[in-house]
Amino acid sequence: MRLAEVERTFGNKASWDKPFAEWFETFVDEANQAVFRGNSACQAVCGNAIDLPAGFDLVYIDPPYISQRGVAVDYADFYHFLEGLCDYDGWQERIDWGSKHRRMVRQPNPWTDKAQIYAAFDRCFAHFAESILVVSYRSDGVPGIDELRSLMGRYKSNVQVAVFGDYTYALSTNKRSQEVLLFGI
Numbered sequence: 001m002r003l004a005e006v007e008r009t010f011g012n013k014a015s016w017d018k019p020f021a022e023w024f025e026t027f028v029d030e031a032n033q034a035v036f037r038g039n040s041a042c043q044a045v046c047g048n049a050i051d052l053p054a055g056f057d058l059v060y061i062d063p064p065y066i067s068q069r070g071v072a073v074d075y076a077d078f079y080h081f082l083e084g085l086c087d088y089d090g091w092q093e094r095i096d097w098g099s100k101h102r103r104m105v106r107q108p109n110p111w112t113d114k115a116q117i118y119a120a121f122d123r124c125f126a127h128f129a130e131s132i133l134v135v136s137y138r139s140d141g142v143p144g145i146d147e148l149r150s151l152m153g154r155y156k157s158n159v160q161v162a163v164f165g166d167y168t169y170a171l172s173t174n175k176r177s178q179e180v181l182l183f184g185i
């Protein structure tokens with residue numbers, strides 16, 4: 001049981017108060033509706049994106065995001081359940097038992113480091129340069145949209161930017177930031 005005036009360091013009280021089993025029952029049908037049989041064999045793999053082989057028709061990335069203040073989202077901290085599920089066999093060993101909310105152990109990652117993220121994008125674009133490139137992004141990130149456009153322009157002759165002005169993701173409190181898709185064809 002929790003008191004209403006308890007000091008909260010993360011999360012949303014209503015969500016955290018509801019048992020996981022109830023949430024599961026609420027959404028399991030919805031999740032199952034999203035499963036469909038594709039026309040050809042599919043493969044899901046887990047690992048560093050640039051360690052994958054290249055040569056796909058289209059590569060879509062939705063990388064971690066660094067705000068203009070240089071604050072990065074480390075998914076190992078915030079999305080324990082989903083990140084754990086993606087690496088089910090390694091889940092147990094990846095839990096940081098010393099952290100209050102049982103985050104996953106932090107791994108060095110250029111996508112969450114302001115000094116390295118430019119090189120990370122560049123390596124990724126270079127690696128998949130033969131494919132159509134699509135990047136989900138936000139308008140107030142580091143690198144900025146223009147910087148990202150020119151990074152992509154090193155590998156793609158036709159780079160386009162689509163801005164989705166009124167659309168923000170569900171938990172966003174940042175009303176100034178806009179969702180953006182960059183295409184390199």
Ligand SMILES: C[S@@+](CC[C@H](N)C(=O)[O-])C[C@H]1O[C@@H](n2cnc3c(N)ncnc32)[C@H](O)[C@@H]1O
Binds near residue numbers: 050065109
């Ligand atoms: C913005 S989230 C993507 C969320 C997902 N597209 C969705 O809508 O649910 C960024 C994801 O990139 C993953 N990630 C971070 N570094 C990565 C890397 N080097 N290679 C592959 N994935 C990485 C994070 O673990 C996180 O799941």
